[in-house]
Amino acid sequence: MWASTHNESLKEKMSAVVSALSACQKETGSGYLSAFPTEQFDRLEALIPVWAPYYTIHKILAGLLDQYTYADNAEALRMTTWMVEYFYNRVQNVIKKYSIERHWQTLNEEAGGMNDVLYKLFSITQDPKHLMLAHLFDKPCFLGLLALQADDISGFHSNTHIPIVIGSQMRYEVTGDQLHKTISMFFMDIVNSSHTYATGGTSVGEFWSDPKRLASNLDSNTEESCTTYNMLKVSRHLFRWTKEIAYADYYERSLTNGVLGIQRGTEPGVMIYLLPLAPGSSKERSYHHWGTPFDSFWCCYGTGIESFSKLGDSIYFEEEGKYPGVYIIQYISSRLDWKSGQIVVNQKVDPVVSWDPYLRVTLTFSSKGSGLTTSLNLRIPTWTSSNGAKATLNGQDLPLPSPGNFLSVTKTWSSDDKLTIQLPLTLRTEAIQDDRPEYASIQAILYGPYVLAGHSIGDWDITKSATSLSDWITPIPASYNSQLITFTQEYGNTKFTHLNDSSGSEFSSLNDFIGKSVMLEPFDSPGMLVIQHETDDELVVTDSFIAQGSSVFHLVAGLDGGDRTVSLESETYKGCFVYTAFNLQSSESTKLGCISESTEAGFNNAASFVIEKGLSEYHPISFVAKGANRNFLLAPLLSLRDESYSVYFDFQS
Secondary structure, three states: OHHHHOOHHHHHHHHHHHHHHHHHHHHHOOOOOOOOOOHHHHHHHOOOOOOOHHHHHHHHHHHHHHHHHHHOOHHHHHHHHHHHHHHHHHHHHHHHHOOHHHHHHHOOOOOOOHHHHHHHHHHHHOOHHHHHHHHOOOOHHHHHHHHOOOOOOOOOEHHHHHHHHHHHHHHHHHHOOHHHHHHHHHHHHHHHHHOEOOOOOEOEOOEOOOOOEHHHHOOOOEOEHHHHHHHHHHHHHHHHHHOOHHHHHHHHHHHHHHOOOOEOOOOOOOEOOEOOOOOOEOOOOOOOOOOOOOOOOOHHHHHHHHHHHOOOOOOEEEEOOOOOEEEEOOOOOEEEEEOOOOEEEEEEEOOOOOOOOEEEEEEEEEEOOOOOEEEEEEEEOOOOOOOOOEEEEOOEEOOOOOOOEEEEEEEEOOOOOEEEEEEEOOEEEEEOOEOOHHHOOEEEEEEOOEEEEEEOOOOOEEEOOOOOHHHOEEEOOHHHHHHOEEEEEOOEEEOOEEOOOOOOOOOOOHHHOOOOEEOEEOOOOOOEEEEOOOOOOEOEEEEHHHHHHHHOEEEEEOOOOOOOEEEEEEOOOOOEEEEOOOOOOOOOOOEEEEOOOOOOOOHHHHOOEEEEEOOOOOOOOOEEEEOOOOEEEEEEHHHOOOOOEEOEEEEEO
16 A cells, blocks of 8 residues: 555554564564464474464565565564574474474465465575475475366365465566466466356355356355455466466456455445355355454455555556557556656546446556657457447547457657547356356356346346347436435334336425325335235235236325325325334334224324435446346446345346
C-alpha cells in the first residue's frame, strides 16, 4: 500500500512496527522472532500435532523483506537475515539428529511460502545458506508429481501447496532452472482445466478433490479466499514470463469474482474465509460467516487485507526493448507514471452496465520528456467479441486483432493524443468442470468477466432455450430503481417491490399512492407477485400468470390514522387488509385479515405501513433470467452480501 501511495502516515506506522519487532528479536538474542515460543517447532520436528508454525514465520519474513525491498529499511533486512540464520541452523540440526526425511515430513504441516521468501532473500544477499534453505522447503513429494506432469493433486491441502509452487516459480527466476518454469505452467494448466470454478477459485473444504468432479463439491465450504490470493500470484508470474492472454484473463476473472466480493461492501475488517457456491448459498451463512473487525483474524484476513492493498499491482506491465513498452492487462481507472517511457498514462473506464453491453476505455497522456517512441499493448480479452469491437486513435479507427490478442500501438505520445477502445460485453454460459454426462447441464452465467449469481434460496432450474441468451436473459434498466419502494413498520420491516406502470412515473408524495390499485413484485423474484388466497391465510409469492385478480391491492390511508402511513386493502376481499405479526407480538408471518368486532387490538397498527424509498437498488449489472419454475434476478456475485444466491444453474432442455 505504501509503495503505491507513499502515504507518510503508513510509512511512520510500518517503520514503528519494524522497530518494535527488532527490539523483541534483540531481546531473544538468537535471531528467533515470533509471537509463539520455540517449543512449537520442537513439537513440529517431533511430529507431534501443532498448528502451522512455519506459516507464521513466512508471513513475518515476507513482511520484513518487503520493508527492505519497497521502503529501503536496512534494519528489516538485518532482522530477516538473522531470523533465517536461526532457521538454517534449526533445519540442519533436524537433518543431523533424525534425517532429511524427517524434515520433509514437517512440511506436511502448512508452511506458507518459505521457499519463495528464501529465494527472494538469496537474490539480494547471494548467501549460499539462503539458497540451500530455500531448496529444503521445495516439497519434493508435491513438486515431484508436477515435474512428472501427473494430474494427481487430489487430496492435497490447496493453500499449503499453492505457495510451494510460487516458491518454485521464484526458484526459476533466481536460478534459471527451466524445470521449475515447466512445473508452474503444468500446475496452472491442471488447476485451471480441472479444479476451477467459474469464479476462478479452487478447493472445497480447503482441499482439492478429484479432477473434473466439481459438481459434487458445490457447498458452503468452497473456494478458500487464501487460495485465490495465491493463484493470482501464480498467474501473474506466468504472464510476466509468457505474455499469454490466458493468464491475464484468469487474473481478471479471479480478482473480479474471487477477491472483490470477499469484503462486506466497504465495511473495514469484515471478510469471509470461504466463498460458498452451493445453490441457495449466502456469504453470511458460509462456514465462518462474515468475520468481525476486532475479533476475527484467520489466515484469509491476512491475505484479504493484502489483496485490497495491492489492487493496482497487475494493471500495467513494463517491457524493455528497442521501444519501451507497457502491457495494459486490466481495465481499471488509474494513472501510470511511466518513468522510462517519459509519459503519464491516464486510464478512464466507464461504469459497466447491463443495458449498454460495452466496456469503454479512454487513454490520455501527459509527456514528461523530449519525445520518446514507446509501445502500448492493450489486452483484447477472450470474453469479448469482434462484432462491435472498436478502437480509435485521435478519432481514427485502428485495426483490432481478434479476442485473445493484444492491440499494439507504437508512437511518440503527446498530451494531444487520445486512444479509445470499445469491447462488447457478451452474455455466455460456462459448464462446470465435471466430465460426467449427468452433470453436463450444470452451468454458470457470465457477462464479460463477471459471474452472475441469481437471487435464490435453492432453486436453480432453468429451461434452456434453443435461441440466443438475449432472448431469455434481459437487462434491467436504471429507470427501474425509481419503481422500488419499501413498506416499513416500527417493530419490523417487510420489503416489497412496487412496480409502477410502464411509463415509469415516480410518486412524489403519499397522496400519489392513496387510491391506487397496485400489484407487489418482490425485489428478488422478478415476474412473481404477492397474492392472497383466502382471508386469514398467509400471503404467498407466485407466478404473475397464475396470480390474476388475487394479486391486486387498493392503497388507502393508514388504518392507524397516521399522517404518513398507508394500508393495503384486498380488491378481492373488501374490508380485508395486509398485516404483519410484529405489532401483534405473534410468530405468524404476513397475512390478510378482515376487520370485524372480534378484530384483535393492535390490528390497525399491524396493517399500517410507512412508504419509503426502496432499501435495495438494482445493481447496474442486473438481468432477469427466465427460470423453469420462476425468474431469477441476476447480479454480479461480487455485489452480494447477505442475500441467498445460486452461482450455478441446472439447464434443462
